[in-house]
Amino acid sequence: MIVNTELEQKGNLFPSQIIKFKKDVDTLYFYTENNVVLQLTVLRDSVLRFRYSTTGTFDNDFSYAITKYASTGYNKLEISENDECFTITTSKLRCEVSKKDARVSIYDVKTDELINEDEIGFHWEESYEYGGNIVKMSKVVNERESYFGLGDKPEHLNLKGKRFQNWVTDSYAYGKETDPIYKAIPFFTGLHHGKAYGIFFDNTFRSYFDFGQERRNVTSFWAQGGEMNYYFIYGPQMQDVVESYTDLTGKPHQLPPLWALGFHQCKWSYYPEAEVKAVTSKFRELQIPCDAIYLDIDYMDGFRCFTWNKEHFPDPKRMVQELYDDGFKTVAIIDPGIKIDNEYDVFKEALDKDYFCKRADGPYMKGKVWPGECYFPDFTKPEVRDWWSGLFKELVEEIGVRGVWNDMNEPAVMEVPNKTFPDDVRHDYDGNPCSHRKAHNVYGMQMARATYHGMKKFNYPKRPFVITRAAYSGTQRYSSTWTGDNVATWEHLWIANVQAQRMAMSGFSFAGSDIGGFAEQPQGELFTRWIQLGIFHPFCRVHSSGDHGDQEPWAFDEDVTDVVRKFIEIRYQLLPYLYTAFWNLVEHGTPILKSLVMFDQEDNQTHYRTDEFVYGNQILVCPIQEPNAKGRRMYIPRGTWYNFWTDEVVDGGKEKWVDAEIDSMPIFIKEGAVIPKFPIQQYVGEKNIEELVLDVYFKTGKETSQLFDDAHDGYDYTKGRYSFRTFKLTGKTNELILQQHKEGKYEASYKTFKLNIHGLPFEINEIQLDNETISIEQLKVNGTVAMVVDKNFSEIHLIGK
Ligand code: GLC
Numbered sequence: 001m002i003v004n005t006e007l008e009q010k011g012n013l014f015p016s017q018i019i020k021f022k023k024d025v026d027t028l029y030f031y032t033e034n035n036v037v038l039q040l041t042v043l044r045d046s047v048l049r050f051r052y053s054t055t056g057t058f059d060n061d062f063s064y065a066i067t068k069y070a071s072t073g074y075n076k077l078e079i080s081e082n083d084e085c086f087t088i089t090t091s092k093l094r095c096e097v098s099k100k101d102a103r104v105s106i107y108d109v110k111t112d113e114l115i116n117e118d119e120i121g122f123h124w125e126e127s128y129e130y131g132g133n134i135v136k137m138s139k140v141v142n143e144r145e146s147y148f149g150l151g152d153k154p155e156h157l158n159l160k161g162k163r164f165q166n167w168v169t170d171s172y173a174y175g176k177e178t179d180p181i182y183k184a185i186p187f188f189t190g191l192h193h194g195k196a197y198g199i200f201f202d203n204t205f206r207s208y209f210d211f212g213q214e215r216r217n218v219t220s221f222w223a224q225g226g227e228m229n230y231y232f233i234y235g236p237q238m239q240d241v242v243e244s245y246t247d248l249t250g251k252p253h254q255l256p257p258l259w260a261l262g263f264h265q266c267k268w269s270y271y272p273e274a275e276v277k278a279v280t281s282k283f284r285e286l287q288i289p290c291d292a293i294y295l296d297i298d299y300m301d302g303f304r305c306f307t308w309n310k311e312h313f314p315d316p317k318r319m320v321q322e323l324y325d326d327g328f329k330t331v332a333i334i335d336p337g338i339k340i341d342n343e344y345d346v347f348k349e350a351l352d353k354d355y356f357c358k359r360a361d362g363p364y365m366k367g368k369v370w371p372g373e374c375y376f377p378d379f380t381k382p383e384v385r386d387w388w389s390g391l392f393k394e395l396v397e398e399i400g401v402r403g404v405w406n407d408m409n410e411p412a413v414m415e416v417p418n419k420t421f422p423d424d425v426r427h428d429y430d431g432n433p434c435s436h437r438k439a440h441n442v443y444g445m446q447m448a449r450a451t452y453h454g455m456k457k458f459n460y461p462k463r464p465f466v467i468t469r470a471a472y473s474g475t476q477r478y479s480s481t482w483t484g485d486n487v488a489t490w491e492h493l494w495i496a497n498v499q500a501q502r503m504a505m506s507g508f509s510f511a512g513s514d515i516g517g518f519a520e521q522p523q524g525e526l527f528t529r530w531i532q533l534g535i536f537h538p539f540c541r542v543h544s545s546g547d548h549g550d551q552e553p554w555a556f557d558e559d560v561t562d563v564v565r566k567f568i569e570i571r572y573q574l575l576p577y578l579y580t581a582f583w584n585l586v587e588h589g590t591p592i593l594k595s596l597v598m599f600d601q602e603d604n605q606t607h608y609r610t611d612e613f614v615y616g617n618q619i620l621v622c623p624i625q626e627p628n629a630k631g632r633r634m635y636i637p638r639g640t641w642y643n644f645w646t647d648e649v650v651d652g653g654k655e656k657w658v659d660a661e662i663d664s665m666p667i668f669i670k671e672g673a674v675i676p677k678f679p680i681q682q683y684v685g686e687k688n689i690e691e692l693v694l695d696v697y698f699k700t701g702k703e704t705s706q707l708f709d710d711a712h713d714g715y716d717y718t719k720g721r722y723s724f725r726t727f728k729l730t731g732k733t734n735e736l737i738l739q740q741h742k743e744g745k746y747e748a749s750y751k752t753f754k755l756n757i758h759g760l761p762f763e764i765n766e767i768q769l770d771n772e773t774i775s776i777e778q779l780k781v782n783g784t785v786a787m788v789v790d791k792n793f794s795e796i797h798l799i800g801k
Contacts, residue, residue, distance in 0.1 A: 011125040012136070013054070015102040021086060023079065028088065030097055031056075038102050038122070045074045045090040046234040047244055050104065051227060052122045054133055059227070062432050064442045065202050065474040067250035092234055106232060108195065114142070115197050115234060116190065119218050122228050130437065135203070136222035137230065145192035146607045147211045147219070148238070148597065151185030151471070151506045152483055154178060154495040157595055157610045159188065163210040168441050168470045170412035170419050172485040173519045176495055182410065182484045183471045184441040185506045186221070187249075189241050194602050198233040198241040200248065204441045204472060225437055238505070238598045239590065246507040246589030250477035253452075255586050256510065257463045258712035259329055259684040260403065260480070261578050262291030263568050264541035266331075266514075267551065269296035272312035273319050279552060280328050284682060288553050288565045289572045291683045293323060294405065294543070295332045303371035304339050306346050306391050320400040327683030331403035331465070332395060336411050336447050337367065337374030346391065350377055355384045360424035360435070367413035367421070376411055376421075379446035380439050381428035385453070392454030403465035404451050406479070409444030410470045444470025445478075452478035461714050467539070471508065480510035480539050488517025488548070493530050494611075494625050500537045501613050504591035505598060510582075512539030521548040524556030525627055525662065531564045532665040533623035535571035536615045538578070538592045563663045569680045574619075576676040576692065576707060581616040583708035583724070592616065600637045603653070609635050618673035618705065619644075622658070622666040631659040634666055641668035642697050647758050647783060669695070671759070672703025674727040674738070684712060689750050692791070696738065698759040699731045710746050721746045734762055734800040740793055750791060757785045762800030770794050 015036040022029040030038040035056045041049040051058065076091040081099075088095040093115075094107040103118040119138040127134050147159040154176050155162065166184035174181050186207050187200040199221070201207060207223035214220070221230075231248060235241040265283070270276045276293060283290040299316075301307040308316050320330045338347050338356070350356055356375040357365040364375050377384050395401045413420055420440065427439035448468035455464035466479040475481070483499045486492045496513035503511040515534040516527045521544070531553075534540050544551040553564040571578075584590040591598065594614040596606035612622040612634050620641060622634040636652035643650065643658075644667035650656060658666040669675060677693040710722035723746040730737040736757070764785065767776055770793060779786045789796065 012123050013125065014120065014123045015052075018086075018097070018099045018102055021081075026074070026077065028079065028086075030086065030102055032102055036102065036122070038097065040088065040095070040097070042074055042077050042088065042090055043070070043072055043231075043248075044244070045076065045092040046240075047248070048093065048095060048106070048232045049230070050232065051229045052135070053227070054124055060432055062430060063202050064204070064430075064445060065200075065249045065472060067248070067474065067477060069250065070248045106197075106234075108234070108236065113193060113195065115195060116199075116232065119220075124228070127225065130225060132225050134222060134224055135226065135228040136220060137201075137228055138218050138220040141212045141217045141219050142190075142192040145190055145219075146597070147188050147190055148595070149185070149188035149198070149502065149506050150209065151183040151187075151508070152181055152499050152503060154181065154499060156608075157498055157501060157597070158608050159209075159211045161212055163208065163213040166207045166209075166441065168410045168444060168472070170408065170410045173487050174484070175487075176491055182469050183481075185471070185473050185508065187245055187473060187506055189238055189505065190219070191238060191597065191601055191607065194236070196235040196238040196241050196601060198231075198235075198245050200231040200233065200245055200473065202229050202231065202473070203227065205438055206440075238601050239594070242505055242507060242591050242598070243589040246476070249474040249507055251589050252510065252586050253477050254463055254715065255579075255582055255710075255717065256465060256480070258575065258579060259291040260465045261538070261575060261582070262540075262684050263289055263535075263571060264292040264294065264331070264539075265290055265552065266294035266541055266543035267296065268544070268546045269298035270294070271298045271309070273314070276319070276323070280323055280326060282552065282554060284326065286554055286561060286565070287682065288561070289568050289680065289682050291327065291329060292331050292403065292541075293328045294541075295330060297333055297335070297370050299332060302339065303335075303369075304341065304344050304346070305334050306395060307344075317399045324400065324402075327686055329402035329465075330400070331405050331467070332401045333405040333407055334451065335369060335406070335408045336376050336379070336443075337369035337371060337408065338377065339371035340366070340373045340375060347375070350375070350387070353387065355381070355387060357421070357425050357427065359422070360426060365421055365425045367411075368415050369408055369412065378427055379443060379450055380430060382430060384428075385446065385450035388447070388450040389454035389457060392451070392458050396455055396458035402459065402462070403467065404455050406444070406448050406451050406466065406468040409447045409468060411443050442472045444468060445472040445475040448475055448479040463713055463715070473507070476508040476510065481508060482511065482539060482541065482543070483513045485518045485545075486514055488520040488522035488526060488544075490526060490625060490627060492517055493526065493533065493623065496530070496537075497533055497613075497623055497625070498610050501593050501595045501610075504538075504593040505595060507589070507591075509585050509592040510538045512537035512541055514541070514543040516542055516544055516551045518543060518545050519548065521551070523627075524560040527551070527556060528560050528563050528662060529624050529665075531567050533621075535567050536593075536619075536621045538582070540571060559662075566663065572680050573677040574675070575678050575684070576709065577616055577619070580676070580706050580708040584706075596635065596637050603638055605635060605653075606637060612637070618670040618675065620668040620670070624660050624665055630661055631657055632666065633657050636668065640671040640699070642671060642758060643667075644669055649759060669697050670703070671697050672699030672701065672729050672731065673697050674705035674707075674729060676707045689748070691752050691754050691788070692748070692750050693754045693756060694727070696729065696755055696757045698736060698757060698761065699729065700733070701731060703729050705729070709748050717746070720744060723748065736760060736798040738796045740795070742792070748791070752788050753791050754786060754788050757787075757798070759783070760785055760798070764798050765801040766797075766799040768797040768799070
C-alpha cells in the first residue's frame with residue numbers, strides 16, 4: 001500500500017460536530033457525532049497531547065518512546081466554552097477546539113499570537129487490507145515558517161518544501177536526499193515570527209511528514225496505521241522545545257564514561273590479534289591520542305554473536321586486558337541475526353525458549369545476514385530482552401569488553417527487495433501483539449535497550465557504552481549512534497555535518513559519522529577536513545569498510561598525520577568542556593550541538609544556514625567542505641567572537657571570509673567565555689591532572705560559563721560526588737572580575753587553575769584574590785596573560801592602571 005498523499009485520497013473521513021465533553025483531571029474528552037473522540041491531555045503548561053479515536057474508544061495506551069521519568073504538572077488549567085469552541089488555557093498556551101469539526105488552534109497566551117493551527121486537522125482513511133486506519137493530520141503553514149528535525153535525514157537543515165518518510169532502513173552508501181535511512185524520529189520543530197514549537201507524532205508505523213510540498217500552505221503528517229497521537233510542545237525558544245521533547249522521550253540514563261568522548265578507531269575488520277595490536281601500538285608510537293578500538297564481525301566464529309574466532313583471537317580476555325593496560329577500551333559488534341545452527345548455544349536456547357520472531361502463519365522469520373540464514377530474537381518481548389542482556393555476561397564481565405556496538409538492527413536482511421522483514425512478521429510489542437508494520441521502527445531500539453541493560457549490569461560499577469545504528473525516538477536514553485554506511489566524498493562531509501546537527505535538534509546528541517567515509521577511500525585532504533569536523537561531534541570515530549584501503553591517521557602522508565594529531569589533541573584538551581555539555585544533556589536535555597537557528601532564532605539569517613554550528617554553548621565551528629580551500633565564507637552569528645587561532649576579535653551578524661589552510665579550520669570563541677582545558681593525554685586517565693587551564697576571553701559586559709567534573713566513570717556523581725562550577729565574568733574598561741560558584745562534593749586531583757586571559761584591554765596594575773591584594777606571577781605571551789590561582793577561589797579582580 002502506498003500512501004504518498006494525505007489529501008488527494010478518495011476515502012478521507014473527517015470528524016463531525018462535537019456533541020459531548022468530559023473532563024478527567026488533566027484530560028479532556030471531546031466526542032463527535034460520528035464517533036470520533038479527541039483526548040486532550042495537559043502534561044505541562046507548554047506540552048499538550050492530542051489523541052484521536054474513530055471508534056469511540058481507545059486502544060491500550062503504550063509507548064516505547066515516552067519515558068516514565070518525563071516531567072508532569074502545570075500551573076494553570078482553565079476550561080471555558082462559547083458557541084464556537086472550547087478553550088483550554090494554561091499559563092503558557094491557549095488552545096481552542098472548534099465545536100463544528102474538532103479543529104484545534106493554539107496561541108501563545110501572553111502575546112495572543114497564533115502558534116499552530118489545524119488546516120483540515122485530523123482526518124483518516126479506513127484501511128480495509130489491514131484493518132484500522134491510515135491516520136492523518138494537516139496544519140496551516142504560517143508566514144515564513146521553517147521546519148527542522150526528523151533525526152538523520154541527509155538533507156538541508158531547513159525541511160520546508162519537502163516530504164519525508166520514517167521507516168528505519170539499512171542504507172549502504174546512501175546519498176544526499178536518500179529517504180528514509182537508518183532512523184525514525186517523528187519529531188520536528190516549526191519556527192515562525194521568532195517563536196518555535198515542536199510536534200512529536202508518536203506512531204511507530206511507517207509515517208510521512210510533508211512540509212508544504214504537496215500543498216504549499218499545508219504541513220501534514222500521517223501514518224499507515226495506529227493512532228493519530230501527537231504531542232505539541234511550545235518553546236518559544238527552539239532549545240526549550242528540544243529540551244521538552246528530550247524530557248518526554250528521555251535523557252541519556254547516565255553520563256557516558258569520559259573515555260567514550262575520546263577518539264575511537266574502527267575498521268571492518270581489525271583481525272587477527274596481531275593486527276589489532278599493530279594498530280593500537282602505532283597510535284602510541286606516533287603519539288596520536290586514542291581511547292577505543294573496535295572489533296567488527298570477523299572476531300566471531302562464523303559470525304555467530306557471542307562467540308570468538310579462536311584462531312584469530314586465542315585468548316580474548318588477555319588481549320582485552322593488554323589493550324586496556326595500554327589505555328584502549330575494546331568495543332565489540334553484536335548483530336541481531338542469530339545463525340541457524342543446532343550446535344550453537346545461543347541459537348538453541350532461543351529456539352527452545354521460543355524467542356525468535358515468527359511469520360503470521362507460524363514459520364520462523366528466516367533471513368540472510370552475515371552468518372547466512374538466521375532467525376531473529378523478538379526484542380519487543382520483555383523476556384527476550386532479559387535473556388539477551390544476560391548473554392553479555394561473558395563478553396563484558398569476564399572478557400572485559402567495555403562497549404557494545406549494535407548493527408544491522410533495522411533489522412537488515414540481505415538479498416530481499418525490501419531489505420527487512422516482511423510486514424506479516426509477528427511481535428509481542430510488550431504484550432500488545434502486532435505485525436512488523438508496527439514494530440519495525442522500534443526493533444533496533446529495543447535491541448539497543450536490551451544490550452544497554454546487559455552492558456550496564458555486567459560492567460557495573462563502570463558506566464555502559466552502547467552504540468546503535470537503528471533508532472526510534474527515545475533510543476537516546478540507552479545508546480549513542482552513528483550515521484551508518486556513508487561514502488568517502490566531499491558531499492558526505494556536508495551530510496555528516498547536517499546529520500550530527502539534526503540529530504542534536506532531534507534529542508539525540510550522542511552521534512557522529514564514520515569519519516573519512518565508510519565506503520570508498522578518501523584522499524588525505526578529505527580525511528583531514530573530516531577529522532577537523534569530527535572532533536566537534538559528540539561521538540568521534542574513524543570507521544571504514546576494509547575493502548577500500550586503510551584509514552588510520554597514518555595511512556596518508558606525514559602532513560596528514562601531523563594535522564590529524566593536532567586536531568585530535570584539541571579534542572582531548574576540550575574534554576572538560578565537552579563533558580560539561582554532556583552533563584547539561586543528561587540533566588536538562590540540552591543539545592550538545594546547536595545549529596545557528598537554535599543559537600539565535602530571532603536572527604532570520606540563521607534560518608537557512610547549514611554549515612556553521614555552536615559546539616556546547618560558546619565555541620563556533622564551521623568545517624571546510626571543499627577541496628583546495630584556503631578558507632571559506634561563513635556566517636558569524638550575532639555577538640562578538642575571538643578567532644581561536646589568532647585571538648582576532650570579530651563582530652557577528654554577517655558573513656565573513658575566514659582563512660583556513662589545511663592545518664586549520666574556522667573556530668571562534670564567544671567573548672566572555674571561560675573554556676576549560678585538560679593537558680593533552682594519549683587516553684583518558686593517562687595523566688594525573690595537576691592543573692586545569694581556563695582560557696578566559698575578555699568581554700566588556702557579562703558572560704557565564706560552566707565546568708562539570710567528577711570521577712569520569714562510575715555512579716558516584718549521582719550521589720553528589722561531582723563538582724559543578726559556574727564562572728561569572730564581568731569586564732569593564734579598567735577591570736576584569738571573575739567570580740566562581742561551586743557546588744557538589746567532588747574534589748578533583750588538580751589544585752590550581754592556570755588562567756590564560758585573552759584580549760585583556762589594559763595592563764594589570766593590581767590583582768585582588770578573594771578581597772585581598774596579592775602579587776601573582778604573570779606571564780605575557782602574544783597578548784595573552786597567564787597566571788596560576790587556587791582552584792577554589794571565589795572572586796578575582798584584575799585592575800588596570
Ligand atoms: C554494516 C555497518 C558497518 C559494519 C559492517 C560490518 O555495514 O554499518 O559499520 O562495519 O556492517 O559489520
